[in-house]
Amino acid sequence: MTPPRDARPHAVIAEDGALLRGWVWERAEPRGVVLIRTPYGAWRHGDTARAWVGRGYRCVIHDVRGRHSSDGDWHPYLAERSDGRAVAEQVRAENPGLPLVLSGGSYAAHTALEAARAADVDALVLLVPALGLAETAWDENGRPQLRDRIGWWHQHGRGPRSLPPLSDEQLAACVQRAADMGVHRAAEEWGWSSEVLSGWRRLWSAPAVDLDRAYGALRAPLLLIRGDHDFFFTHAGRLAAAWQGPVHLVDGPWGHRLAADIDDDEVRSRLRRAGGIGGVLDSWLAETGLPTTASAIAAPASGRSRRTRSAFESETGRWRHERTA
Template sequence: MTTSDDIRLGGLLWEIDDAAGIVLLRTPYDARRHTETGRSWAGRGYHCLIQDVRGRYLSSGEWDPYQHETIDGAEVIAQLRAHFPGLPLIAFGASYAAHAALEGAYGAMRHEHSAPDGIIVLVPALGLAETAWNPDGAPQIEHRIAWWHEHGIGPRSRKPLPPDELATRVRRTEQIGVISAAREWSWPAAVFERWERLWTATHLSVRTRYAELISPLLVVTGAHDFFDADARRLAASWPSDSHLVTGPWGHRLAADLTDPHTREQLDNSGGIGGIIDGWLRTHTPFAARLGRLEPARYVSAFDPDSGSWQQSRTAA
């Protein structure tokens, strides 16, 4: 695909016969590493496009985190709708890709007047400020240094910082501040400017920014994920129907469950994938909301004591 400013966005496309819809996942972490996800969606009966975002791996342009996903996502959605006319489209993604899904949906509604028919986000990183600060206002210095070193520079991710070097950089920020310390890390000037922007970014107002979106939303979070508060805020503030899924895991979701019994219980319950399948069946394409005055809010929480999902409906 090519954008209006001649940037080529590359990725992998799974196509199947008699597809129920098309799933779009846009990632900065190499589309080729997400083949299992593509096959999974094809197995569910959906075409699936997994695409590298601007400036990463198979895509051209300059990588500038959290800056281009609104317009690029909107243009990709428009091209997919033209290529697969009449098929419902689901925007999907985890972590940064969740940001890309949300912003692409926002851009599609604002610029193309054609938002996705559903949005599924897992452990969402909503924006720059949300990655930089804890809900209590404490800076996420160690996480941000590690992420920007590994993923924030250039078209391909680099090896992680060795633990001792990461610890040294964290101590240095405590001594002279996050901006002054970064001047010692030999980062390109453009990356340093983005690092400065990270620490001055404002928090996203979900209710204001996404006020016009009518797409139903499924949010998967974890009790131990550092973005949990943001995920809950997203689901609670969404202008249309939302469903929040949670459990005793962190940013890696079920992969964080180290207790074999708990993991077996989750698998036997259908897992997070089972919740997604049920949500897809309930939120049929173009589902009418006639007569619905308030959006519906649902929560599914995995209870390791009972080995089952506890379902509830909350106030809008």
């Protein structure tokens, strides 16, 4: 790990005494604070932190339990509510009077949602969210997402540090083995520890998240960014439909890596000229009454409407903004 030169260390003691660590990116006279909790290495998210700093925020990015600099054992999707509460409450106490925004993409979106269940927050900004174990294991038609899950668990699911990804040939062989033998028997050949195998079995037997029960009490404004070609697209739509507070949905021709997944150079250029996803974020922050110092190029439908949507049109290179409820 190479510590970021422009951030300071941050630590929180969890309920069971585990030390959860991360970094804080500062700015002079912050007008808000953003918290992100990730399993992929907090120090790797410096660009994201600096973008938030440029909008007027202090940005706190933490490693989740059992990953990188944080103590404890790594069990994907099992400890994020209590740990998220501990970190969010301390960050709130350290920043009295400042609005607290929880943010993150994919797994980090899950950590933000779970923390919001247990801590007082002012808003959430979620990108291509992974809602839970079952939602990552199965697609909307009940088919196993073997390639994505096998690849993810080989690389990220087996210890405090991520491992090199499987080659295309290795991954294809593992997927075929799982299709032929079943996901559990195949995994027994991969040299995983009994603890990892237990988590793997839990993945495939976990129930889907009951969105009403989990998040039905939340009223904080939500900016929810999904992609037309993201494998979590439908699950993000379910979350938007279940959200009881104001929600602004952002759609566009990208996948799980957002604009990085757009292969067409002209479409990427059109998106950039239209202000990108960041332009919608800036306008939403302003509409929601949250600080932003960046230029708001795109303009969502009025925040007075509870449900709104921005969709990027590849053909015209423009954002379409609409009220959906």
